[in-house]
Amino acid sequence: MSISTESQEFAVESNERMPVVVVGAGAMGRSWIRMLASSPHARLVGLVDLDLPLAERAVLEEAASGVIVGTSLEEVVANSGAEAVINVTVPQAHRIVNETALLIGLPVLCEKPIAETLPAAIQQVALADVTGGLIMVSQSRRYFNHLSALRQAVSKLGALGTVTTDFFHADHEPGFREQMLHPLLVDMSIHHFDALRHITGHEPLSVQCSAWNPSWSWYASNASATAVFELTDGVRYVYAGSRCSPGLQTSWNGSWHVYGEHGAAHWDGDHHVEVDAEADITVDVPSDYENIAGSLAAFVESVRNNTTPENEIRDNIASLAMVEAAALSAASGERVVIADLLAASYAEAIATERRDDVRERLAAWGSVEAGLSSGHWGTAALARA
Template sequence: MRDVVLVGAGPMGEAWIDTVSRRDDVRLAAVVDLRPDAARDALGRRGMELPVFASLDDALAAGSADIVLNVTIPAAHLAVSSTALRAGVPVLSEKPLTETLAEGLELTALSELTGTLVATSQSRRFSRGIIAFRDALRPYGGAAQLSARFFQNPRFGGFRDEMDSPLLRDMAIHTFDQARFLLDDEPTRVYCEEFSPPWSWYRGAAAADAVFGFAGGARFSYSGSWCADGLMTSWNGDWHASAAGGSATWDGETTVRVQASDEPRTAELPDAAEGLDGALDEFLTALDGGAPPSGEVHANIWSLAMVEGAVASSATGRPVEFAELFADAHARAVAAAPSEVAAVLRAWSEPAPRRA
């Protein structure tokens, strides 16, 4: 049985409380939130009484922890995950890994320095639909041209309405990470334009079009909006992939269609844990000696880089090369990181980390 400390008791924190509670090999040991009453309310709605703390330092000092779930706002991700890693406690974090790519590189180096696992829960990788979509393309050598449309209209209120680049920074990372999963490759280049339709209620740009080039030659195009009233896509988007000799589509939910030279067919969905359950299952398997989770920091930082690259391209009006993006972030990380972490960064053979 592993003890879990949850940091962040907002709506996603509550979803993680329920996810942990469904398992018999982990248990929630404590909850941390800057608003202790909010944490107590979340627990009380579930008939649970557990220790509540205002800081992770206090929680770690008061009891045992085998896993930290970091469900704080992005601006707090580096500080919370770093505290856990320095205490030797593995971290499963909500996306994004950190708020910036430079911070992500610092956290990657700290994970190496401490020898402690940190991974991001990219829960939208864990759906039966996306697995069937990926598997349907394998007989044709994988996709060479991949596209995703994402059109939704959430009215969250709060910080998202005031963010710069709310679509790219808060939501598109899911779709970008799914593209990496489907292509099993890393991006090399991106061109992106952000904009807002005149009816948008967001301060920042709430729509974007982007094209990514990948190392193996594939292209991924993204078109999205967070203020699209009517005819909305799934929260997983609507996908089309072309490969040598065949194509496939995925509606973002449960329908995967495949066609080669014959009639179109519907692919069968595999049995698989989905969402947060799948992300936690994969993380625990890694702690038990299995393969690194797909969201392990060395790999997942590339999804964060796709966001930062798209935002940078939109700001400059030109394509962004990922080699340049990582070189700049690496220099900023070395300048900002504690000396022992900066030493790890300087020892890397290249600015961009590679999958463990």
């Protein structure tokens, strides 16, 4: 096996930087503000939070000058000349902020998870349809250069048999995570499940999951889980994770093994990719923007070129479905079939949607598969499943 590393200069003129508003000045909002300060792709022109002093403090402490701060997205957009919105609010506020952005006519890059439930996520797909706007989900852990190398290796292993991810961490993050239901599956595993789809191109069909809270856990709900997913073409995905395991901790990206027809590949989640295959396999480690900077680069490129980014909301539904199916399986002890879950979620989306135009659009799809594989920004991820 050989690995080559590209070195590449990124040069984008500052006047090409897209003016953006960040909504949400919490912990992750600060990470976005810091990243934007040196981004060649976008620049911060506005910051919105319901907590105005918090937003003002964030701008001051992060030395972000010339930034319009406020509690109203409409007003901050009007006063700042923003051309796009980055939604870094808590999951329960994602819809209202995305809706406001789309109704103003701006594309939005929204933090994961796109919604707290699948029906709420499906409603946002129809909202994007109705407005003709773009909602891209920032699944930032797709953007790691060694993940790209692993993906290349996996594409050369022939048919796949088994993929495993181990994620063992000890996170102390006071706030909503330590109080929420399923802090591992909902807040963290979505990254790994999404990366699985990205690496293999296989889509989830069903899952059997067990989730529990170890006796010493500092989380209110299940911080540990194991799950076995059946994927398209008979591939199995075996997941084991914990957010309260102090010792032999893995990377935030997890530790990956992929076993195929012609060999196997491993990624430690950081900077080590290893391939053991019948033939010599060459992979390149690119030097692209990583993590949220990579996500932003993909978003700006798609807005500028009017193309559909790979993490457009439609595509992300399958990643969220893996999370929700795993949580349901853990609660019932039963295997959960993803197509059944999606059909039930679609019916609930229609039954609970508050906007007439969005409800009518949902009903007009006829089926969830039709809705997720069509539309202006549509991709065909679930149609493949």
